Amino acid sequence: MPETKTKAKKSSRKKSDALAEHGISDELALELMRDMLLYRRFEEKAEEGYAIGKIGGFCHLHIGQEAGAAGSIKPLRDDDYVMSAYREHTQALAKGVHPNAVMAELYGRKDGSSGGKGGSMHIFDADCRFMGGHGIVGGQVPLATGIAWKIKYRGEETVSLVFMGDAAVNQGGFHEALNMAAVWNLPAIYVVENNEYGMGTAFSRVSRTDMSTKAVPYGIPSHTVDGQDVLACYAFFRDLADKVRHGAGPQFVDLQTYRFRGHSMSDPVSGTYRSVEEVLQAKEERDPIALLRDTLMEAGVLDQETLEEMDAEARQVSLDAADFAEASPPPGPEALYANVWAEINPNGRLFFDRRPESEEAS
Amino acid sequence: MAVMTYREALNEALREEMERDPDVFLMGEEVAEYDGAYKVSKGLLEEFGEQRIVDSPISELGFTGLGVGAAMAGLRPVIEFMTFNFAFLAIDQVINSAAKMYYMSEGQFPMPIVFRGPTGAALQLSAQHSQACETYYSHAPGCKVVTPGTPADAKGLLKAAIRDNDPVAFMEGESLYNFKGEVPDDDDFVIPLGVADLKHEGGDVSLITHGKMIHVALQAAQKLEKDGIHADVLDLRTIRPLDMDAILESVKKTNRAVYLEEGWPYAGTGAQIVSMIQEEAFDDLDAPIIRVTQADVPMPYAKNLEMLAKPSANHVIEAVNKVLYR
Ligand SMILES: Cc1ncc(C[n+]2csc(CCOP(=O)(O)OP(=O)(O)O)c2C)c(N)n1
Numbered sequence: 023m024p025e026t027k028t029k030a031k032k033s034s035r036k037k038s039d040a041l042a043e044h045g046i047s048d049e050l051a052l053e054l055m056r057d058m059l060l061y062r063r064f065e066e067k068a069e070e071g072y073a074i075g076k077i078g079g080f081c082h083l084h085i086g087q088e089a090g091a092a093g094s095i096k097p098l099r100d101d102d103y104v105m106s107a108y109r110e111h112t113q114a115l116a117k118g119v120h121p122n123a124v125m126a127e128l129y130g131r132k133d134g135s136s137g138g139k140g141g142s143m144h145i146f147d148a149d150c151r152f153m154g155g156h157g158i159v160g161g162q163v164p165l166a167t168g169i170a171w172k173i174k175y176r177g178e179e180t181v182s183l184v185f186m187g188d189a190a191v192n193q194g195g196f197h198e199a200l201n202m203a204a205v206w207n208l209p210a211i212y213v214v215e216n217n218e219y220g221m222g223t224a225f226s227r228v229s230r231t232d233m234s235t236k237a238v239p240y241g242i243p244s245h246t247v248d249g250q251d252v253l254a255c256y257a258f259f260r261d262l263a264d265k266v267r268h269g270a271g272p273q274f275v276d277l278q279t280y281r282f283r284g285h286s287m288s289d290p291v292s293g294t295y296r297s298v299e300e301v302l303q304a305k306e307e308r309d310p311i312a313l314l315r316d317t318l319m320e321a322g323v324l325d326q327e328t329l330e331e332m333d334a335e336a337r338q339v340s341l342d343a344a345d346f347a348e349a350s351p352p353p354g355p356e357a358l359y360a361n362v363w364a365e366i367n368p369n370g371r372l373f374f375d376r377r378p379e380s381e382e383a384s
Numbered sequence: 385m386a387v388m389t390y391r392e393a394l395n396e397a398l399r400e401e402m403e404r405d406p407d408v409f410l411m412g413e414e415v416a417e418y419d420g421a422y423k424v425s426k427g428l429l430e431e432f433g434e435q436r437i438v439d440s441p442i443s444e445l446g447f448t449g450l451g452v453g454a455a456m457a458g459l460r461p462v463i464e465f466m467t468f469n470f471a472f473l474a475i476d477q478v479i480n481s482a483a484k485m486y487y488m489s490e491g492q493f494p495m496p497i498v499f500r501g502p503t504g505a506a507l508q509l510s511a512q513h514s515q516a517c518e519t520y521y522s523h524a525p526g527c528k529v530v531t532p533g534t535p536a537d538a539k540g541l542l543k544a545a546i547r548d549n550d551p552v553a554f555m556e557g558e559s560l561y562n563f564k565g566e567v568p569d570d571d572d573f574v575i576p577l578g579v580a581d582l583k584h585e586g587g588d589v590s591l592i593t594h595g596k597m598i599h600v601a602l603q604a605a606q607k608l609e610k611d612g613i614h615a616d617v618l619d620l621r622t623i624r625p626l627d628m629d630a631i632l633e634s635v636k637k638t639n640r641a642v643y644l645e646e647g648w649p650y651a652g653t654g655a656q657i658v659s660m661i662q663e664e665a666f667d668d669l670d671a672p673i674i675r676v677t678q679a680d681v682p683m684p685y686a687k688n689l690e691m692l693a694k695p696s697a698n699h700v701i702e703a704v705n706k707v708l709y710r
């Protein structure tokens with residue numbers, strides 16, 4: 023458990039200043055620690071669930087990238103919207119989706135956030151305004167732009183924040199969406215979780231230009247943020263969301279991070295496209311949990327005992343989530359045909375594999 | 385009854401629905417200042433303002449996805465495609481996002497959105513501008529497909545489509561916009577989705593069709609009358625939901641059927657209908673069902689070749705003669 027036991031290398035900057043610099047209280051800093059520990063332990067539990075065959079399909083873990091979830095979502099309001107791609111479990115937790123509902127969804131169970139019909143890549147929670155979970159690389163970017171459109175249309179004071187991977191900026195939809203957001207001055211925050219790779223393809227191999235240039239042609243302000251430094255993230259997104267909610271228009275954020283696991287559960291941690299050494303070095307130097315731990319310990323805000331208590335709690339919540347998922351039944355066969363249509367028209371057939379008599383059962 | 389063009393009928397439907405519900409907005413290329421590429425949205429910008437009648441950049445994927453996101457968040461967008469030929473750029477957002485959202489969120493996000501514009505061929509626009517696109521949309525559970533062929537149907541069905549809580553691909557016809565017809569004067573004339581309309585009655589053979597092909601079928605039916613053959617012309621009006629009862633009723637009466645559509649034969653709408661008829665009314669059939677479609681080639685430009693490629697009344701009459709063993 024390197025996150026709670028090992029000391030990371032000392033950085034030159036005086037760590038005890040970090041909280042004051044970012045205007046973050048001790049309590050908030052500890053809360054962020056608690057959140058990130060939960061995300062880490064939750065994902066480890068999912069990893070375990072996958073290994074023993076409880077979770078199927080594609081499962082993409084966020085381990086190593088937790089600061090981006092906590093640091094960008096926690097400063098938002100409950101009525102702000104968050105949307106993401108398929109590496110979204112921890113972002114859902116950050117937006118308030120219950121760990122039990124997320125884990126049960128990964129298990130494909132009835133009590134999952136999508137009743138077991140979405141799976142790992144499609145976590146949704148309308149009440150929490152967590153807008154999914156989308157599996158087509160870049161597909162969520164226009165969608166989130168539409169949410170921002172609605173905010174402006176209704177004159178609301180919320181924001182639409184959307185995550186995408188570095189690979190998504192090479193999709194046409196990304197460029198189309200950013201252009202429209204700029205033209206219409208929409209309250210959208212585009213966050214690239216730049217973990218340097220899209221599956222096995224290093225970003226530098228598929229782009230001649232730096233990430234920070236991608237929104238420039240559209241006249242959208244671009245920001246580069248250390249996505250491993252949760253305090254910096256929190257302060258940055260707190261201020262940014264405030265500006266956007268008051269009319270600053272769309273923003274683009276290159277959130278620099280690194281993925282500690284393989285692309286998905288079927289992909290080894292290192293592999294042909296990156297070396298073991300590279301991954302080890304990142305884990306050693308860029309673990310967001312270890313970085314916060316060191317900062318808080320040096321500032322005297324956190325001690326070993328408290329850290330271990332927090333960690334135990336995170337493990338317990340994750341274990342409880344797995345137990346809950348295990349106890350939840352799989353969706354019944356009646357769920358198969360449910361919720362294909364929001365409106366079953368009284369006339370005509372909507373389903374084509376069954377006769378009208380059986381259609382009524384849906 | 386007022387007589388108006390198909391274009392005016394659509395315009396009225398849009399205006400009435402926008403007056404009725406402030407969450408309805410229209411977005412697409414040239415819909416605002418230019419009044420629409422086919423002038424369907426004429427005058428609406430003046431009436432509703434630029435927040436609700438919105439000129440988009442030429443970004444089909446982008447503005448379609450934007451509409452879908454706006455629908456997720458509670459608005460009721462009408463997304464106009466200049467033609468459905470250009471909607472291939474956007475079909476990912478229609479199928480992967482709009483049609484699947486309600487299901488994969490287990491009912492948390494209904495998707496009340498209309499994608500509308502002309503489908504199929506006009507005159508000599510050649511391969512990339514002359515494609516009937518219905519089946520791409522009707523193929524996907526979660527997406528409704530509506531194909532009005534007359535002004536009255538255009539108005540009543542567009543109003544129903546905008547009020548429906550699922551994504552609707554609403555497919556018009558370039559060559560129909562100037563077509564005139566009677567439209568009921570009701571304050572609120574709505575035609576429910578899923579109800580076919582018998583456009584011509586006869587007992588000898590069922591001509592089943594949809595969209596602008598109803599006019600080809602009616603032409604064929606008139607010619608056949610002179611020969612003493614009386615055809616039912618059944619206009620499906622909506623492909624999903626599909627009024628199978630009306631199809632079966634007609635086929636059980638005539639025992640012979642021809643399916644006419646503008647698109648290609650392979651896995652076309654007719655293929656689906658034929659499969660269902662043989663499954664559910666096999667014993668009522670006195671002849672194999674024949675389909676009349678566009679030639680199985682991309683649309684050529686040359687006038688004579690285009691004529692050959694398009695399904696015509698003569699093709700329909702030939703097919704009718706076959707199913708009547710004449
Ligand atoms: C349109 C599309 N193409 C390809 C894929 C397959 N795919 C899934 S994830 C992925 C890489 C995406 O990388 P990135 O956007 O950097 O996100 P990360 O996985 O690093 O979080 C690819 C190619 C897909 N899901 N969608």
Ligand SMILES: [Mg+2]
Binds near residue numbers: 187188189215219220
């Ligand atoms: Mg990546």
